[in-house]
Amino acid sequence: MSETASHHPYSVLRDRYRIEAFVGKGGMASVYRAHDQMLGRDVAVKLFEPAPSNTEELARQHHELAVLASLNHPSLVTLHDAGIDRTDPENPRRFLVLELVEGKNLKEALDDGPLPLRQVAQLAFDLAEGLEYAHHHGVVHRDVKPANILLAEYSQHGVRTRAKLADFGIAQSRNGLPASGGSATGTAAYLSPEQARGELLGPASDVYSLGLVLLECLSGTPSFSGPKLQAAMARLLDDPEVPDDLPVDWRIVLTGMTSRAIADRPALNEIIVFFRDAFAAGSGRHGAPEATASPGVGT
Structure with missing residues (x-):
């Protein structure tokens, strides 16, 4: 967990998704490998950086969630769940739980x-x-x-x-x-x-x-x-x-x-x-x- 901890200090999101490894970071979000303790499967968690209310970035996060929720096809990455990490009450962070794809890009x-x-x-x-x-x-x-x-x-x-x-x-x-x-x-x-x-x-x-x-x-x-x-x-x-x-x-x-x-x-x-x-x-x-x-x- 040492590599993970350096990027995300909390081991479990919403008492369900146990963060296991840091995968990578984009412009406004980090991606982790995690384990869904309720369903017993590995998943990918996309954790966004905190975004102030009524900002364009927050709107984009909502938009990405809405788009993924509307799509379901074998050639598109599947959305499993979504939520808000409130571990830091002053800086809530939206996250997406996605299908874990084993393989290269x-x-x-x-x-x-x-x-x-x-x-x-x-x-x-x-x-x-x-x-x-x-x-x-x-x-x-x-x-x-x-x-x-x-x-x-x-x-x-x-x-x-x-x-x-x-x-x-x-x-x-x-x-x-x-x-x-x-x-x-x-x-x-x-x-x-x-x-x-x-x-x-x-x-x-x-x-x-x-x-x-x-x-x-x-x-x-x-x-x-x-x-x-x-x-x-x-x-x-x-x-x-x-x-x-x-x-x-x-x-x-x-x-x-x-x-x-x-x-x-x-x-x-x-x-x-x-x-x-x-x-x-x-x-x-x-x-x-x-x-x-x-x-x-x-x-």
Whole structure:
């Protein structure tokens, strides 16, 4: 508990969730591995920093909770519970109890290099299904990137790795917080052109970001890198490079997904069918099995 104690001094939240290990910290929240003593299962706890009442940050915390509570899909991280930690009465902290995903996130997996084409098809199918479901429920993720994609291991031999989209902290929903008009919200390397311009967003924005993620899976490097402003503005002038050695049908789909013109991007139902068939056919240059993710935690 020494590592945990250095980040969170209280061992149990709401007399139920025993904090066991610190996992990581984002801008406004820390993530812990915990044990649900009532149900006897391990979970992930996202503990927000204290936020004064009637602030934008508190509104965002409420919004993320509402978005997660409205969604339930195998390709999206599941919300189990939520509450407020009042151990320090002067600084109450909201927390979310989430599904614990055992495995790397995609960013960590890509540290080992590009992925086999068949594995990319499987990840793309999972993520496209999750996004289609979210969009059907009026939610645009706005931050599709490798660090927010968890690779859940469901077997000891890496036979099936389910891609799960996490972190809906800046998601846009029809009944929630509006997009930040006039300013770009998201991660610079994965913004859609309309996102970089600070415009209102629709499902096609997530399609573009997913296309950039898939290109990175195939090449091992982001399509747009460098300083944040430079990376964000680059997509307004140029389309990302789609490798010439990909199968022709892959090149057509990925070129469409990452088109600067929203109207040229395919609908998610078309993307789902393509990658489902590509995975089933085992198309591609590589026949290697899917990489086995090492145990870890992420939300």
